[in-house]
Amino acid sequence: MEQTNLSMRIARAPEGLPRREDFVLVEEPMPVPGEGEVLFRAIYMSLDPSMRRKLPGPEGAPVPLGGTQSVGDLMIAGVPPPARGYMGGFVGQVVESRHSGFAQGDLVQGGCWWQHYQAVPGDCLVKLPLETKASEALGLLGQHGFVAWCGMRNIGKAKPGETVVVSAAGGAIGMIAGQLAKADGARVIGIASGENSRFVVEELGFDACIDRHAEDVAQRLDRLCPDGIDVYFDNVGGDVMLAAYDRMADFGRIVVCGMASEYNAPELPFGASLRPVLRKRLRIEGFVVYDHYEDQFEQFQQELRALSASGRMKYRIEVIDGFENAPDALARLLEGRNKGKMIVQLGPDPTG
């Protein structure tokens, strides 16, 4: 067994989009699991737009409201223990267990630090079923799938014949949110960038998709949604959100799921009046997926497995090679230039 561990620490506060130079990969001592802990080797890490919010602000200290890490700290993925494993950002394989629930070789989900090896309390890990594909555990059947499902099932509630618009439609969450609405009988319009906008129509079966780099989003929404938007599932905020907001139908629901386009900037005022909320009886509602694991995670997995088995739920994964390439990939993700759910591969995948 190796005696050192590779860790990714924050070298400086990024200016704008994160870059490779904002991080430093350091060799550190191999963690030693204490009583009740499990040491695992990371196979994949989930890469998420919300990671931008973990990074320190201009003075190197955590950004107020959201940021948690300072210069010199380990970079973070998912939620630290004592959060349960499905909130963690890694899938890995157990190297050494001092917890009765785990044995060497088990496939697990959990952890939160950008490290090749992590020792975490066994109570904070989740053992994945034998048939799991490691690369799917972080997306389709994991947190991103669950985020899409919670937003659609608890807030969006698309009905047959309604018009649903999904931003970042080619992203980890948008792909699933749109297909859930299709399964419910809605007409689904995506908003994505470049090649992704073809992908969601041709491969995922969205009714249409706007290329936000090549087309005027507002004009296209006018054409595609002549009766307004019943459900807007928002992953990006900013101008795209405003264009959808101006076109909501009466009784429309805006699912505030993410604001990827705004994470890189200070909080800016919402650039529209709230009067349409009254006039059109709109609902604008935000949610955080961690609130729903206890109650709804099982129901979500059942539904997604069934949809997936029947061919009505497809998914695309972009694999990034190693921590060194993660910062640039994160920047690409924040710009919407990812190709599906991004995961970082850190070691061999025994479930291939």
Next chain:
Amino acid sequence: MEQTNLSMRIARAPEGLPRREDFVLVEEPMPVPGEGEVLFRAIYMSLDPSMRRKLPGPEGAPVPLGGTQSVGDLMIAGVPPPARGYMGGFVGQVVESRHSGFAQGDLVQGGCWWQHYQAVPGDCLVKLPLETKASEALGLLGQHGFVAWCGMRNIGKAKPGETVVVSAAGGAIGMIAGQLAKADGARVIGIASGENSRFVVEELGFDACIDRHAEDVAQRLDRLCPDGIDVYFDNVGGDVMLAAYDRMADFGRIVVCGMASEYNAPELPFGASLRPVLRKRLRIEGFVVYDHYEDQFEQFQQELRALSASGRMKYRIEVIDGFENAPDALARLLEGRNKGKMIVQLGPDPTG
């Protein structure tokens, strides 16, 4: 019977707050009821902040999005036929009926024009029960009570121990919304102006009330709501709304009921970021009471009658004398300087 009718028409587009000179009282021919119609004499008219939105814009034409009346048109209260009577702005007494459901002397609710006599389809009138006090039919047991009830029951859903903030707390809707939340076991903080802020505490039993003219609303909210606001029932919009928005607790609900402070101005951007909607899992939801009459009006009336009978629902009415004084009263209402629910008396009240 008189042969002429007094009608209030729009003389010009108001600049800022409406004034007496923006209207003209004209003698017009007495309406003659056609087959199926009922002619009634108006006793009271409801005066509402939303009337400001009916007035024409700077060019004399209806304001886009909201305004319905042009210069020269009759001024409007409530909703025109074929809306049902409880959506109308008047309580009156039948003078002549050509509809089998009504007889001379019946007390009715309905109508929508600022006129002493109106002929309307009988199917669009509601006959009020004999024991009704005419002055209550437009408020506590009418549309304003129903608005407060719909907002609290369908969106706010205050739970025991929660902190509820109500703006325009001394107004027609705020008075009832706050007392409903009290009945539900919540702590209720009002925001009102001057004497109204004492009234809602001393007479209606609110736990506290901020005088928005004499006190710093934001600072007082910080003191009165140290754990944040669970339900904000908004009747005013603008700066007061922003102060509450900044202080919402996780999972808070903002009931967008009215925006009295904004009706007098063009639509302005909401001056805050929507990121807290995500971070705090907020819900911002608007509603229009007309959507709920069919389903919930009866349930509302039962509940309000019971609360009123048990002394847990009090109500204050300010009576304005005649159409001539209505424009200035409307301006006072838009500034929050009313003393309870404003109604305009147009003739003798037989239920006095």
